[in-house]
Amino acid sequence: MSNGGDLFAKAYKYEDAKKLQAMGLYPYFRAITASTGNNVVTAGKRQVMIGSNNYLGLTHDLRVMEAARDAITKYGTGCTGSRFLNGNLDLHEELERRLARFVGKEAALCFSTGFFVNQGTLGALIGRSDVIYSDRENHASIVEGTQVALGDTIRFRHNDMEDLERVLKNSREKYEGAMIVADGVFSMSGDILNLPPLVELAKKYGCKVYVDDAHALGVLGPKGEGTAQHFSLVNDVDLVMGTFSKSFASIGGFIAGKADVVHYIKHKARPFMFSAAMSPASAATALKCLDIMETETQHLESLRKNAKYMSDNLKSMGFNTLNSRTPVIPLLIGDDVAAFAMTQKLCEEGVFVTPVVRPAVPEGCALLRTSYMASHTKEDLDYALKHLEKIGKEFGVLGNAETTEKLNKLALQNFGVHA
Ligand SMILES: Cc1ncc(COP(=O)(O)O)c(C=O)c1O
Structure with missing residues (x-):
C-alpha cells in the first residue's frame, strides 16, 4: 500500500486566517445577535449596517x-x-x-x-x-x-x-x-x-x-x-x-x-x-x-436618494469610490492589512462595513465595500459618514495628497476608472 502525502496537509499549513486572528484583525463571521436591518448588534455593540445587500430594506418590513x-x-x-x-x-x-x-x-x-x-x-x-x-x-x-x-x-x-x-x-x-x-x-x-x-x-x-x-x-x-x-x-x-x-x-x-x-x-x-x-x-x-x-416605488426612490447622498459625501471627503453610480459604493484603500484594521476600528465605533481583498479584487486593491438601503435614515447615514471620515484620516487614506494620487493610479490601472 502507498503511504503518499497526507490529504489534510494543506489544512494544517493554512495560516492566512489564523495570522489575522492572532493580530485581532479577522473581519469575517462576526456573529450578529440582533438586527433591525439598518442596525445590528455584534459583540454587544450596536452598529449601523452599511455592509448588507438588503437594498430595499425589506427584511424587516412588517408585511x-x-x-x-x-x-x-x-x-x-x-x-x-x-x-x-x-x-x-x-x-x-x-x-x-x-x-x-x-x-x-x-x-x-x-x-x-x-x-x-x-x-x-x-x-x-x-x-x-x-x-x-x-x-x-x-x-x-x-x-x-x-x-x-x-x-x-x-x-x-x-x-x-x-x-x-x-x-x-x-x-x-x-x-x-x-x-x-x-x-x-x-x-x-x-x-x-x-x-x-x-x-x-x-x-x-x-x-x-x-x-x-x-x-x-x-x-x-x-x-x-x-x-x-x-x-x-x-x-x-x-x-x-x-x-x-x-x-x-x-x-x-x-x-x-x-x-x-x-x-x-x-x-x-x-x-x-x-x-x-x-x-x-x-x-x-x-x-x-x-x-x-x-x-410601491417609494422604496426605490429612497434607495437612490440615499445612495446619491453617500456617494456625493464620500467623494467630497476625498474617498476614491471607483465612480460607482449604484448603492454599492466601494472605498479604495489599497493595502489589505489597512482595510482589515479600518474595518475593525469602524466596527468598534459602531459602523459595520466589509473589507474586500484578493482574489475578489486585484492584488493591492483592497476595498471597503459599503452598500446602502432604502430604509437607512439620515441619522444612520450621517453617523456612518462621520466615522468613515474620522477613520479615513486616521489611516491616511484621506487628507494625504500622495496617497490620493497613488489610489487614483490604482483605480485607473486596475478598474479603468478616471478620478
Ligand atoms: C453577482 C452575484 N451572483 C450570484 C450570487 C449568488 O447568490 P446567492 O446568495 O443567492 O447564492 C451573488 C451573491 O453573493 C452575487 O453577488
Whole structure:
C-alpha cells in the first residue's frame, strides 16, 4: 500500500486566517445577535449596517415578515425534498410566473440559491463544443458555473467591449454555441454592465447573452426590473438571472428566459433537480417583496436618494469610490492589512462595513465595500459618514495628497476608472 502525502496537509499549513486572528484583525463571521436591518448588534455593540445587500430594506418590513409567518403556518418550515419530486409548492410556481412577467421573459425557474442558478444553468446549457465569454469581474458562482460546464471559457477584461470583440474575433468560429455572461451590477465595484455594445457584439458574433442581475434587481430599472430594463434592451438579453438574497430579502434565486430553454434547464440542471426546494417562508417572502416592488416605488426612490447622498459625501471627503453610480459604493484603500484594521476600528465605533481583498479584487486593491438601503435614515447615514471620515484620516487614506494620487493610479490601472 502507498503511504503518499497526507490529504489534510494543506489544512494544517493554512495560516492566512489564523495570522489575522492572532493580530485581532479577522473581519469575517462576526456573529450578529440582533438586527433591525439598518442596525445590528455584534459583540454587544450596536452598529449601523452599511455592509448588507438588503437594498430595499425589506427584511424587516412588517408585511413581508407576516407573509413568511403565514407560509410557515400553511406549509410548515421546510419542503424536505426537491421541487422535482415532493417539494414543489404552488407558491414556487406563482413566484415563477410573476418573476417572468416582471423581467419581461416567457418563463422563470426558482432554485434554492442564486449560486445554484449560475452553476446549474451554465452546467446544463454549455456543451463540449460551446464556449462562454465571461467578464473577469464576474461573481464566483459564475466562475463555478464555467468550471462545471463542459465547454471552454474565455475571459475578457472587465466591462471592456474592445477586449470582448478582440476575444470574439480570435475564437468565436472555433465553437458551436456561445454565451456572453456578465453581472448587471458588479458586486464589488458597483459598476453597471456596459450592456448596449455587449448586445451588439452578441448579435454580430452569434452569441446568447446571460446577465446576472443579483445586484440589479430592486436597484436598476423603473421598478427595479434590472439591467435590461434600465437600458431598454429586454428583448436583447436571452437569460436573466436573479437572487432573492438581496432586494428580495430572502434566500433562493431564479433564471428567466424563453419557455423552452427554461423547461430544458428544469430537467437538466443538477443543482435544481437534486437539491431541496426553497422553504415556504423564503418563497412567500420573495413573493411579497415582488408585490411591494411592483406597487410601491417609494422604496426605490429612497434607495437612490440615499445612495446619491453617500456617494456625493464620500467623494467630497476625498474617498476614491471607483465612480460607482449604484448603492454599492466601494472605498479604495489599497493595502489589505489597512482595510482589515479600518474595518475593525469602524466596527468598534459602531459602523459595520466589509473589507474586500484578493482574489475578489486585484492584488493591492483592497476595498471597503459599503452598500446602502432604502430604509437607512439620515441619522444612520450621517453617523456612518462621520466615522468613515474620522477613520479615513486616521489611516491616511484621506487628507494625504500622495496617497490620493497613488489610489487614483490604482483605480485607473486596475478598474479603468478616471478620478
Ligand atoms: C453577482 C452575484 N451572483 C450570484 C450570487 C449568488 O447568490 P446567492 O446568495 O443567492 O447564492 C451573488 C451573491 O453573493 C452575487 O453577488
